[in-house]
Every structure is written in structure tokens, then in C-alpha cells.
Amino acid sequence: MKRLTCACLIGVLLAAALAACSISLPDPTASSTSSTSSSSDSTGASAEPPGAPVTAGSLSADPGSSASRSEDASLGPVVASRSGSADGKTIQLDLYQIVRDGSLAHVTFTVRSADDAVVGDLFSDRESNDYEADGITMMDPVAKKLYLVASHGQRSCLCTATGALTLSADVPSVISASFAAPPAGITTMDVQIPHFGVFPHVPVE
Numbered sequence: 001m002k003r004l005t006c007a008c009l010i011g012v013l014l015a016a017a018l019a020a021c022s023i024s025l026p027d028p029t030a031s032s033t034s035s036t037s038s039s040s041d042s043t044g045a046s047a048e049p050p051g052a053p054v055t056a057g058s059l060s061a062d063p064g065s066s067a068s069r070s071e072d073a074s075l076g077p078v079v080a081s082r083s084g085s086a087d088g089k090t091i092q093l094d095l096y097q098i099v100r101d102g103s104l105a106h107v108t109f110t111v112r113s114a115d116d117a118v119v120g121d122l123f124s125d126r127e128s129n130d131y132e133a134d135g136i137t138m139m140d141p142v143a144k145k146l147y148l149v150a151s152h153g154q155r156s157c158l159c160t161a162t163g164a165l166t167l168s169a170d171v172p173s174v175i176s177a178s179f180a181a182p183p184a185g186i187t188t189m190d191v192q193i194p195h196f197g198v199f200p201h202v203p204v205e
Contacts, residue, residue, distance in 0.1 A: 089113055091113045093196055095193075095199055098191070101178075107178075109175055123175060137192045147180060150179055158178040160176050188201045
């Protein structure tokens with residue numbers, strides 16, 4: 001998924017002047033054909049319908065999976081889980097609630113695999129750095145705004161570097177990405193994770 005030059009700068013993110021942007025999404029009343037085309041123009045990749053099975057490259061995920069959830073007290077409750085496979089190796093993903101932190105909002109999830117799967121570029125937008133979790137996005141479906149991962153300003157995102165991550169079943173790896181915080185009063189956001197699809201109505205803490 002290709003990174004677009006940001007349409008607008010959202011605030012000053014902490015003392016390091018980290019920046020992110022939001023993009024207006026197409027009118028949901030438009031036809032599915034025009035909506036997909038408009039989304040491709042705005043975000044650099046075709047939109048994927050929420051709740052539909054996702055297949056991308058060598059990885060597939062079943063959004064309807066009821067795989068067991070692994071609670072982590074330091075991250076809070078798991079709000080959604082999905083399982084998929086990469087290169088024939090099963091991967092379990094557990095998503096946690098979005099956490100506000102001043103002018104930032106953090107999306108966090110864990111991934112694990114009994115097959116020693118390598119994360120590599122699974123969560124990348126494959127534009128600036130293939131081995132970062134910079135392909136994750138947040139969406140406000142009501143305001144039709146798409147939030148991109150915040151950046152350090154040197155082609156490096158405020159997100160987890162994934163190139164060296166090899167998953168195990170016993171120790172889940174934590175993946176996170178930071179965004180400009182949505183406006184006060186927003187209590188849920190949709191989260192899109194490359195190859196695992198869209199997770200609707202994720203609580204914002």
C-alpha cells in the first residue's frame with residue numbers, strides 16, 4: 001500500500017514535532033465501483049470491504065475467526081482476534097483498544113505463531129520502509145477521515161520495526177503504531193491492518 005503525500009498536517013505531535021495526516025474518504029452512498037476508485041486515489045491502495053475474508057500475497061486471514069484470545073494485563077483487554085497464515089505458517093493476531101496519549105493515539109496488537117513465522121514486511125505500506133508497521137491505518141467512518149501512521153520526518157514511522165521479528169507461540173510479539181489523536185468525543189475508530197482486514201468499532205480509551 002503506497003504512502004500518499006499528506007493532505008493536511010494534524011497538529012504538533014509531542015515535543016519531537018511528529019506529524020500525521022487525515023484524508024477524506026469517499027461518500028459511502030456512492031457506488032462500490034466509484035468508492036473503490038476514489039479510495040485508491042486517496043490512499044494509494046484499493047479499499048477492502050470490512051468483514052470480508054482477506055487474501056493478499058501469501059497471507060490470508062479469516063475476519064470471522066473465533067480463535068482464542070491472549071490477554072495481556074499491561075495492554076488491557078483484547079477487543080478482537082483473527083488468525084491467518086503466512087507462507088503456510090499460522091499467525092494469531094489479538095487487537096487491543098486504542099489508547100489516547102496527549103496528541104497521539106496508539107494502536108497495539110500482538111502476533112504469535114507456533115510455526116516460527118517471520119513478520120518481515122507483513123504490516124508495511126511497502127513504500128518508505130518494508131520492515132516497519134507503517135501500513136496500519138485508523139478510520140473515522142462518520143467523519144470519513146483516514147488517519148496515517150505518524151512519522152519521525154525522516155522516512156521512518158512512529159511504529160514497530162518488524163524486520164527482525166520471528167514469532168513464537170509462547171511469547172507474543174507486540175506491534176504498535178501511533179497516530180494523531182482523533183477529536184475529543186470520538187469513542188470508537190475502525191482499524192485496518194494489512195492482510196488482516198478492517199476491525200470495525202475499536203474502542204478508544
